[in-house]
Amino acid sequence: MRRHLVTLGCMLTAFALGAGTASAAGDPRWAETGRAYTDTLGGGQGLASRADGSLLYRGLVSIPLDLRIKGWNHVGDPDIARGHTFDAYQGPDSATSKMFAVTTPAGQRYEYVHQLNPGEKLNNSFATVSPDGQWLVSGEWGEQKRLQVFPAPLLNPTTPPTGGDLKEAWQITLDKPVRDIQGCDFVTDTRLVCASNDASGSLFPESRPLLQVDLERKVDGQPVTGTVKSLFGLPQRSVCKGAFETEGVDYDPGSGTLRAQMIPPGVCAVTTAVYSYRQVTD
Secondary structure, three states, rough: OOOOOOOOOOOOOOOOOOOOOOOOOOEEEEEEEEEEEEEEHHOOEEEEOOOOOEEEEOOHHHHOOHHHOOOOEOOOEOEEEOOOOEEEEEEEOOEEEEEEEOOOOOOEEEEEEEOOOOOOOOOOOEEEEEEOOOEEEOOOOEEEEEEEEEEOOOOOOOEOEEEEEEOOOOOEEEEEEEOOOEEEEEEEOOOEEEEOOOOOEEEEOOOEEEEEEEOOOOOOOOOOOEEEEEEEEEOOOOOOOOOEEEEEEEOOOOEEEEEEEEEEHHHHHEEEEEEEEEEEOO
């Protein structure tokens, strides 16, 4: 997840909502159902839904002081599983590791550090946990043909109970490259949705697309392949002109609500838009 400098200024004003979003033939489509806002410094890096339907946000000011002192200066898109909060942290450009912090329902935080493998990028853009609670999926920045899979700290019994070293289990190999993934979340055992910040149009026709990744089987810590397709371009609506930035994505299985974040350009970046979607069948 790219770092950015936020300029405080005017509140975001947006244009009217779109009527809906197209999907592949035969699949339900995601229809836009609403739009909310969160302050970018406090919630512009990602979001996750709790069991009661409330939302947890993460932003640059969410990083605890003790973690900043250790060099963890960026937090990505979080997830919540079994009441545990999973945060993805990365350090400076010279970092040789990345870290996942897991906070228990009782508020105890444990740190799991992954030493970078040869060729692995230091970026730690997001954390999402498989529906069975056993596997954590994350990803790097730039153009990639993989997502990384780790045993889910604390929830997978192979991980140390109070933090420590976290080794990669295996990978999800994608059938086509993706670029600048800011967040992913599981919709089913074998389907993820991922928010891309790629505006080039070279990999998919849409600018900043929401991607769907269909897995050949459930994540189990062994090699698995994923089929990627673009669902639609995420909204880029603002009175301010310039480059937008896609951020976190979350699927709430309790309500069936999908949410995705977009930071507008310029002085409007003080506020992040959170778009909501529900699946509908025409």
